[in-house]
Amino acid sequence: MEKYAMFGKLTAKPGQRDELARMMLESSGTLEDMEGCIYYILHEAEDNPDDLWITELWESKEAHAASLKNEKVLELIGRCRHLIAEAGGIKVRPIGGKGF
């Protein structure tokens, strides 16, 4: 099965990045139990005060897609939405390395 990765960028509304990060980290326990999630790490951009970057590695594209249907994940997305100005990212295909 081919692993699946994402580099997601969330641009918070001005001044809201800390609150957005706090809410997402509070809920990261949800991911601990999520089947097929190898890692999901939240980062602050150093060069932009509003950007958060999330790197994710999943056992498969299907495992990632299933997570987006999880009730707790949907609830979190709903609760965070008003803090987010824009969502984007970089499309990548993971090919190997340490921790792969």
Added chain:
Amino acid sequence: MEKYAMFGKLTAKPGQRDELARMMLESSGTLEDMEGCIYYILHEAEDNPDDLWITELWESKEAHAASLKNEKVLELIGRCRHLIAEAGGIKVRPIGGKGF
């Protein structure tokens, strides 16, 4: 101790990405033994045929800096250099999540 992350982008010379990735993956055994390296994952950009993205998470900035003095790492950088057109990336500070 504060963890350290990097999103590195390597742009290969035209047509050289596969060879660059192959050389880097061959040497990823070096990182398996590298103290303080939590993960180091190589990705192909889907939207650009020449770009590789590397996400790294280290126990500390010092552990990452020490890796750049490792002889095998220096040897690999030297061997790959002629395949690389440009190196860049995104500066980030890791703050938490699953696998952190």
